[in-house]
Amino acid sequence: MFIALILTFTIMSISTTTQFFSHLNPNQRFAVEHFCGPLLVVAGAGSGKTSTLTYRIANLILQHRVNPENILAVTFTNKAAREMKERVQNLFSEQLALLDYGEKLNFLPEYEKTKIKSRVWHNYIKEMWIGTFHSLFARVLRFDIEKYQDEQGRKWNRNFSIFDESDSQTLVKEIVSKKLNLDDKKFDSRSVRYAISNAKNQGFSPGELELECNDYKGRVIAQVYSHYQDKLAENNALDFDDLILLPARLFQQNEQVLGYWHQKFHHVLVDEYQDTNRTQYQLIQQLVTNGERKKSNRNWNQRSVFVVGDADQSVYSFRMADFTILLEFQRDFGDGLADEYTSTMVKLEENYRSSENILQAANGLIENNTQRIDKILKATKGSGESICCHTADDEVAEAQFVINQIRTLENQNPELDWVSFAILYRTNAQSRPFEDILVRLGIPYTVVGSLKFYDRKEIKDVLAYLRFIVNPSDMVSLLRIINTPRRGIGKTTINNLVNAAHELKKPLWEVLVDEISVNNLAGRASKSIKNFVQMVINWRREIDILSVSKLVKQILESSGYIDSLKDHGTDEAENRLQNVRELFNAVLQFEEENEEVSLENFLASTALNSNLDDLKEGDSAISLMTLHASKGLEFPIVFVIGLEQGLFPNYRSMNDPMALEEERRLCYVGITRAQDRLYLSHAKERRLYGYREPALRSQFLNELPEDLLVTQFCKSQKDTKNTFLPKSSDISNYASMPCWKVGNKVLHRTFGMGEITHVFGGGDKISLAVKFDYLGQKIVNPLQLQQVN
Ligand SMILES: Nc1ncnc2c1ncn2[C@@H]1O[C@H](COP(=O)(O)OP(=O)(O)OP(=O)(O)O)[C@@H](O)[C@H]1O
């Protein structure tokens, strides 16, 4: 009661204090103050869109006395949601500091006043709904899912589980191969799962998908989709896409439910609107317009929809994000309403984040896209330093260069701290060489949006194999690998064996080797154990015969680990596969760099790598992350690494102009994260899947205005073995090479047979992407290929 009184008093007092956003520019201020009706803010990177949205939330509460529980704000990540809450809270705190509490609190000592203020505001902030689409609408479903029934009568209850991608994939696989007995080559579970996800993101139910499809394959996928929904309902589970699709359907189905949420959220705000997909868009529209009622609803003037976005930063089309939704905002939310409520658009044209050089580079790059609306983005900062473009010998030299540069800058500039630096890359596996050096030097770092390399599940699995081979008493590693990948050794069998080991007072491995104990187990389990034991014995025999890298390769292959990831077929599994291959690269690097190469020594080096003391909250650390994860963030100094054809832009985009434009937008996102200094780097050769391959500089580097770049070339300090580089005598052979075409069958001197999928560059700069029968897709030097007819 007392708190409520203080709260009311506080709000009234604040609304009379000076405007807390007077430092914003006129357009931003307009957007902050605008109260009702739809408003779209479109602007380039770093122009203060997210800041405007945050100030607007604060203003709604402070100035317009909106109850925080009537506000719904959608951010792109949970981290962004936390930060937005903090920012709103800070704005409140600043206002509180200005407050004169008059006589109301005077009887209290100063520290009590402070305590009350922060408690009041803390509770207040908690009532706002700020989060991602998924987290917010999962919350809606926890209230109302029991009122939902799909077209086939499937129902869920409020204790539903949320299945992750790999759970979903397992369900699809089961349906394809067991339930429907389909040919899993024709209907591989990965693409079927992808098609189902796409259907959900476009708002189609299984029935609707079937009607949409006029071919056999489409109809079968719709059938799998229907069985998949049965399975989810049986498990009382939803997948990620359902967290969006189900509320949209529920709102369509049940006017009362929609009415409740419609009344609750008077103000809907969406950041990064360009990455909204059709179903997410439908949800927003339902909440805001409440269908047909929009014209007659007298409360319309109490309701606002405020979205901010930048079509040039749309990078999630693979999740069906559609930036035309942004472009259509005015039409969709403006029509048919009285003038004063017609949708308004505000453009922000000043960039407050980056120096002029960085901004010009970003603008120069994005102008190469055809699918865009030209916009103005002026720098408010000075021209700043030139952009440094660095060519490294290989990926290790690249990491060395970046980290040396960071150390020098950190040393020379007292205003810089580790937290001032970010290293951005296209794929997760690229973090490994950087992490290795950072750990060795004891420099604190965090990997944003992912685990550190040596904490990733697949890396721990592979290292457990290696540890156990070296050390038969390592029961922790043994238990980790005994049924990973699945080889029919279930939990009960494992428990029985562990108990037996306990009773016999023997290490678990000795029990496994003991024929008598194993023969006591059920037939299948006993056979699986014997196979596993034989496999381990074989590897142990090879320790002294094979080089470490050959042994690791042998283990990865014969354990079935690599194959199980390949079979899984999800994007997540592909990511894990890349990480495992990167670990193999680490082994090769270790062999190159060390005199005494043994498996034990390699393991010791990785143990050191993963043994860095964990950072405490608030510790300063360098940020490493993928370009996708960097959206919305900013850092004084940014390194975008691995700018090579096939890596960035990614090879999958190279023959698809629209996908290439998306890669370019991703590069635009990366460049515009930098405030003061930007470094772009690429390597002349890179170890991909264990082999050194020449790498071509990314076309994006060539698209940047040349006068803004300073090119740096540093020779690697270490003597790398260029085993797979063409010999100089080969160079003259370029002229006599065949004319390579997509679809040509080729033989590579190391990788075997394959087929050309992409041709990059020309003349002596030509390089090819080849899909090898055994090893998958790689970028290779044509000099190592022979054409096969
Ligand atoms: N009017 C202003 N005056 C000075 N600085 C500002 C102003 N508006 C925003 N800023 C600062 O500019 C930087 C970029 O702002 P913000 O992150 O809101 O931009 P954005 O448009 O959301 O960027 P992105 O497109 O990358 O998401 C922040 O450091 C913010 O504090």
Ligand SMILES: [Mg+2]
């Ligand atoms: Mg932003």
